[in-house]
Amino acid sequence: MQITFKLYASLTDYLPASDDKHAVKLDVPETITPNELIDQYQVPREMAHLVLLNGIYLNPDDRDRSVFNEGDTLAIWPPVAGG
């Protein structure tokens, strides 16, 4: 199963250097959870504040569940704000 994994703001440093600095396409098993991906890329869990699955906020309780479908996008930010 292929998904897109995006890291933004200060988390971009946890992605390997690539043409697109914020995103990588990954082949993952269907059973993988968001937190397993977060750990795999060594993103500190406390910095994975805003976790969006296809743009929709993923509650912390759902991050240990197998939630991915083919073509999904997981995007993560540390605590951020603006105005």
Place this chain on the structure above:
Amino acid sequence: MAWTRNVLRVNLTKGSITNEPLNMKWANDYLGQRGLATKYLVEETDPKCDPLGPDNKMIMTTGPLTGTMASTGGRYSVVTKSPLTGVIACSNSGGFIGAEIKNAGWDMIIFEGKSPKPVYLYIEDDKVELLPADDLWGKSVWEADEMLHKKHQDPLLRVATVGRSAEAGCLYSGIINDLHRAAGRSGVGTVMASKNLKAVAVRGTKGVSNIKDPAGFMKATQEGKKVLAENAVTGQGLPALGTQVLMNVINEIGAMPTRNWREVQFEGASKISGEAMKEPRPSDGRPNLTTNAGCFGCTIACGRISTIDKGHFTVDNKPEYWGASGGLEYEAAWALGSDCGVDDLDALTYANFLCNEDGFDPIDFGSTVAAAMELFESGAITTKETGGVELRFGDPKALAWAAEVVARGEGFGKDLGLGSQRLCEKYGKPEFSMTVKGQAFPAYDPRGIQGMGLTYATSNRGACHLRSYTVSSEVLGIPEKTDPLVTDGKPELVKAFQDATAAVDSSGLCVFTAFAWTLEDISPQIDAACEGDWTADKLLEVGERIWNMERDYNLAAGITGKDDTLPKRLLKDAAKTGPATGKVNGLAEMLPHYYEIRGWTKDGVPTPDTRKRLGLNPKGVAA
């Protein structure tokens, strides 16, 4: 007391300057800045007055914590009746001049009447003069600032001035202080120019020593700074990426208004984001972002200072734009960028430089250009009106041209200076205008963030995000996460944000502290500085009183509950992509309950009981 208790009254018609004591009863009820100055405006002017006539007044006002050691205590506001909206205007700015006014010994400056000739106000503590500004008239903000510094031979002089756009009558011109900080919204600069007042130049050396409990204030402000420093948003996120960190977030959740709000996601968002500003450009190997910057007393320092590639088409052979200057904040980047479909970061930065150089609001400017692009593509305007320019979405050259003609008030720039609503009405397509009460929307599509629809519809100064920033809760999870796609609970959320923000805006502090502070963090600082008992509950009560006072002013100015609405595009045309696909804004589900919890009638009028509870007795509105 952190108020100086001194009000400066400047009658521009007579050329007179008087000093009078601050009304301390009002200070107790309205705190300062936004609330207190609005109280003065309400008491002293007719809400039906011509905003650009001599009967309108313009008040530059500080808060009790402005100029103190409290973090972010550098804010000031400009309160007047808006020529853009016809309702209350309160435009808030940072930089350094607010603290300078306070350090010169003044809580607020009330400008009334209209000068027969261009003048500027010069303040050096107690020495206050109206001086001729014939040589400054016709100059940009940056030119006038430099001329005033040279004339007074004082590098520490702080200057707030209007640019050429305001002189030309652009209805969304702001007042720029310290070169690139702006009281930007609602056309407060247009009002200033209408009074033939070009600038206010201030040097204050008195300090702010009148603190009720100095030791308690030092302790409270230190604790507040510690909270800001240890918070991931105010301590790390905002200094590093500024407000522009939101570009990718808001695009990802499908609430990024694009091409005049016809779409909710912009394919070029990542190219104009906060992250992109830090990346080296392929053209010269340097990033757009030069450094971050802070306003007076600020320990967050979210400001952006940027540099354009010298080889970029916008600044080719224009060395005056090669230096570092105020860069893109999220609101400017969105309005100039995705709303116009432009993904050229340096072109947006150039347009933003011009907004600062000649003092016009990048939100209303960008939105008006976006509306003009839709008018052009629909055939409602042609190259005949634009003087030959193809005003098409996605064209950075069209954007740069538009900024140049608005800055100088030339040709089609006069039409663009009308703002989106009047422009679209003029060319027979009012439905293209994305405004509430005549003011353009900020950067959050309320089809994807439902609470923001109610925020915009009910904002007392027309469409605005800074009156109740429910994005904080609905998207960012501050103070707690709510679902952006539902309307349940949003009336309560909007009211809570509106009341709390009105209090913060009246204190002299920056509203961005609210990403880390609650009123429980703010109230000890105000309480230690100011006479009286300033609990968090009292601040909320003051905020609610201010909100209702502003509402009554607007009702007396002529609006009704029917004006609390959104353009049909947001109520009828569903989002086509992203999480909000198929959704419109559910304003009708939220507005009646909002009126109810506000203590207003079903027509949006504060009830007698509500006014009595808040101690309001407005003029010119039905009881």
